[in-house]
Amino acid sequence: MKQVPATESKLTIVADGNDIDRSNLSFIVNPYDEFAVEEALQIKERLGAGEVTVLSMRQHESQKPEEALRTCLAMGADKAILLDGPAFHGGDSFTTATALTSAIQRLPFDLLLFGKQAVDDDGGTVGIQVAELLGIPHVAVVNKLEVHPVSRAVVAHRQVEDGIEVVEASFPVVITCQKGLNEPRYPSLPGIMKAKQKPLNTWTCEDIGIDPGRLGASGAKLKTLRVEPPPTRLTGRILDGDTSTAVKELVRILHEEEKLI
Amino acid sequence: MSENFNSLDVDVLFVGGGPASLAGALHLTKLVARSNERIAAGALRDRKLEPQIAIIEKGRDVGAHAISGALFDPRALEELMPDYAKQEFPFPVTATAHEVHYLTTEHAYQIPPWVIPPAYRSTGCYVGSLQKLNLWLAQQVEDAGVHLFNETCGTKVLYDNDYVCGVLTGEKGLDSDGGRKANYEPGTRIQAKITVFGEGPRGTLAEDVIHKFNLRKGKTPQSYALGVKEMIRVRNPGSPGLAIHTLGYPLGSRVFGGGFCYGIDDHLYAVGIVCGLDWDDPRMDPHAQLQQLKKHPLIQQFIAGGVVVAYGAKTLPEGGVFAIPRLYTDGALLIGDSAGFLNVPYLKGIHYAMKSGMVAAETIVDALHSGNVSASALSSYESRLEGTYVIRDLHHVRNFRRMFALGFYPGLALGGLTMWTGLGPTRPGRMREDFTYLQHHENAIAKQRTHEPAQYDAGVLADKLTDVFHSGTEHREDQPSHIRIVDPSRCLTDCIPRYGDAPCTYFCPAKVYELIGQGDDLHIRVNFSNCVHCKTCVIKDPIDVSEGDGVQNIIWRAPAEGGPRYQGL
Structure with missing residues (x-):
């Protein structure tokens, strides 16, 4: 789950021109990641079993991912883990996937749900890269999901041109979630109260046993040269x-x- | 309506996460801690208090619906947190120069500083953003153990045997017809021993309590102003600490109010205009007046070549000390702008709002100890407040605003005199509600002045819809409208013939109301998703559908979801 600038935010560009100014932004749970959290909660409720863990990473000092994780806990997730420390700052989708993979390998799982993309940088590759690094199958841009615990498999529906593609895959599997999958729930007030008692653990790069050199700017495969605003629209x-x-x-x-x- | 509510019990509930509630809740945690320490030390014989304190706020975060000039007098904050300056306080700039100018179309004449009594000069006050102040206070409040619920809107006051016992929060996940969507979330009955209403001006629930318990008995009706404000970013070096107030152009002598221009940081200005809602001109448009002000050479010298980066609008209570309702009833207190502690000539209200919350907290601690939350037990809030600078200051300027009923220029002279002397009647005069100033003009069409069509450009002059975009406001297009016109036919039978136009399409600063169609199809369209929650429409709507019972044709209810997302306002 990624915390992103609120969708109505008006962005300005920092002086050296290679990033947006994050100092006055308010942040939200990435809307596609909300679909992933909601789907996980619905699967747990349908099966009457399982545990939902939400994982996030602080990529910029200005982010407050704890707030976004508390929101997910208030929706009903069981526990939350935050990858935190200067080593995680900066970087690209590859370093994010590398860090998440190391963390996920320390957790038991059958199903990994991601939003299909984050609405800030619109990269759309982290979930798929994690599947690749873990050597497990992935189904991307899913708008309907059936889970079969007995056969340990999922049947995922994807909207493609002129129709629907239905894909079957066995556990463990990565799914990236598309709009239309569900309507994310609102955190209830009792849910918000309960979330205060739920575990929110912070893991550093030592905790997940990864060399900081593989993370952040030093591990990145991409370098942002310049960020430009779109042309101003005339009245x-x-x-x-x-x-x-x-x-x-x-x-x-x-x-x-x-x-x- | 569903009977299937969530429920939550707390001891003290603050409704609305503005400066009054935030300061009140924070002060309450400190008073409780102090009282518990004295009990532990044996200095006080009582049981320890462990109250559950909650604040509900309808904005997506605290501050999202908060807007002010803002010139901030830190007096109340100094009492609340003597070390505030060391706590990453978000107002880095103080007003270095406070100037008041009288504007004509082309010129500006500075009013000599000595005309303004020292207590009303803003030099030394902080210049900054109420949104940031609230966000910062919210952090202190949460750290102190208060439950802060964002995106949670009170929609109904809960009563039990005529005691206020909490509020019901809004249902979420409804479609435009009020049907339940897949993610429907019922409201929550938040039950509280004491409910404190700090909803801002004309609070929906506060007004319900005021009406039910007749708390305005013997008081004058509250009168309001509308403030509209833009943040303007410039390339050239700005003037942090600049604080200019203007009189005269563009409002002239027919509208009570004036403009302001504050230097916020190296490249940012706040420019706004505040207009008393007792105007009689059906085509008065505060947003257009702001654009006129921005074209004036005095303001242009600062903002020329800049771009608008944020916009917002909010009403403010200007009725003064005589319009403050009784502040307590069984189980409830009124604080901040819901009560109306704005000092009109000083142009400040934030520190009075904060102080009112803090004084309420003193009464609440006593009530929690005694277990008595009746009106008589809570009445000490009002008597305590009378002993503070909140009521003393407002009493001093009690006659300022009403002098303007004599006309703008006599008002300026006499109002100015009352600022120096505090003289004048000590009883309320006859005041009318703001909407009657449009309503009671037999020949309102004659009152219409011709307004130049507003000129906009892609730079510093912004049209209304562009400014609505800059407010960040958003309501789901498929959520139920929170604004209802009770009888749409009255728009055509009352307003159009009387004014030749629809005043709501002018006074609304967010283009919520639009007159569209022709002939038989002529009607008002309500673009509720544009709404910035300023409350002007319910204050200024001239149609009384109840024939004297105070029910107007426009009904505004706080929506369970959405609203502006102010940044730095």
């Missing part, structure tokens, strides 16, 4: 009058002022 104009007058005026503007037609 729109509303043309007065009935349809025929407005259309005539529109044609005139496109022809004479904008020289587009």
Whole structure:
């Protein structure tokens, strides 16, 4: 689960031009990761068994992933783990996947659920890379999921062009979650109270036995050269009058002022 | 309605996570700790207190719905946290120069500083963001063990035998018709021994309590102003610590109010305008007035070439000491702007709001010890407050605002005199509710002035919808509308003939109301998802559908989800 800037945030770029200014942002649980948490909770509720652990990593000092993890615990997750320490800062999707893989190898699991992508950098590869590093199958961009505990397998539905692809895979498996999979629940007030008592553990790179050199900027395969804002959109104009007058005026503007037609 | 609620029991519930509640809750934890220490030391014979204290806040985080100028007088904070400056306090800048200018269309005339009594000068106050102050206070409050519930909106006051005993929070996951979606979450009955309403101006639940227990008996109606504000980022070096207030242009003498321009940091200005809602002009548009102000040379010298990066709007209570309702009833107290402690000539209210919460906390500790939460036990809140600078200051300026009923210029002269002397009647005069100023004009069309069509550009002059975007406001498009027009036909039979237009499409600073269609299809469309929760519509709506019972045609209920996401306002 990744904590990302709130979707309505207005982003500005830092002075050296290779990152966004994170100092005044408010953060939320990545919306696609909410689908993953909700799906995990629903599977647990349907089966009446199992445990839901939420894993996150602090990639920037300004992030407050503890808050996002508490939100997941308030939704109903059983425990939360935060990978924290300067070694985890910076880096790219590969170092994130490397760190998560080392942590996941210390946990028992049958099913790993990820959001299909984080809405901040829209990379969309962390879940798939973790599957690769663990040597287990993955099904990406899933919008319906059946879990069969007896046969230890999942049947996952993916929206593809002109239809639905149905994929079967056996445990342990990585699923990345797409919109439409479910409607994430709201944390209830009693849920928020209970979440305060649930375990939220912090793991450093020593705890997960990984060399800090493989993480952060030194382990990254990608380097951000520059971040640029999208071009500013000019203010729109509303043309007065009935349809025929407005259309005539529109044609005139496109022809004479904008020289587009 | 579902009977299947969650439930939660606490001892003290603060409704609304603004400066009043945050300071109140924090002070309460300190008073409890102090009292427990004295009990442990044998200095006090009583049982130890371990109260569960909760704050509910409808914004997505504390501060998301908080907006102010803000010039902040740290007086109450100094009492609350004497070492606040060492705690990463979020206001790095103090006002180095406080200037008041009278504006004409082209010129600015600075009012000599000696005209303003020393106690009303803002030099030395902090310049900054209420949103950041609240967020910072919220951290202290949570660290002190208070339960803080964001995105939790009180929708109903719970009563038990005419005692206030908590609030019901809003149901989430409803569709536009009120049906339950897959992720429906019922509301929670939060039961509390003492419920403290700090919902801000014209709080929905606070007004319910005020109405039910007739707490405005013998008081004047509350009168309000609307403040609209933009944050403007400039490339050139800014002027941190600049604090300018303006009178005159663009409001002229017909609207009580004025503008402000504060230097927030090296490249950021806060520019805003505050307009008393007792205007009589049906086409008065505070957002357009702000754009006019920004075009004035005095303001242009600071913001030219800049871009708007944030926007917000909020009403503020200007009724003064005579409009403060009785502040207590069985099981409940009123604090902050829900009660109305704004000092109009000083242009400040945050520290009074905080102090009111802190004084409430003193009464609450006594009530928790005695177990008595009746109105008579809680009445000490009001008498305590009368002994503080909150009521003393407001009493001093009690006649300032009402002098403006004599006209703007006599008001300025006489109001200024009352600031120096504190003289004038000690009893309330006759005041009317703000909406009647539109309503009672027999010939309101004659009152209309011609307004220049507002001019916008892609830079520093922003149109209303662009500014709505800058407020970060969002409501799910498929959630039930929190704004309802009781009788839409009255818009056409009352407003259009009387004003030749729909005043709501002008006074709303977020373009919630739009007059669309033609002929038989003419109607008001309610774009509730634009709403920034300022409350202007329920204060200014001129149509009384109950014929004198105070029920207006626009009903605004706090939505269980959504609202602005203010950053740095």
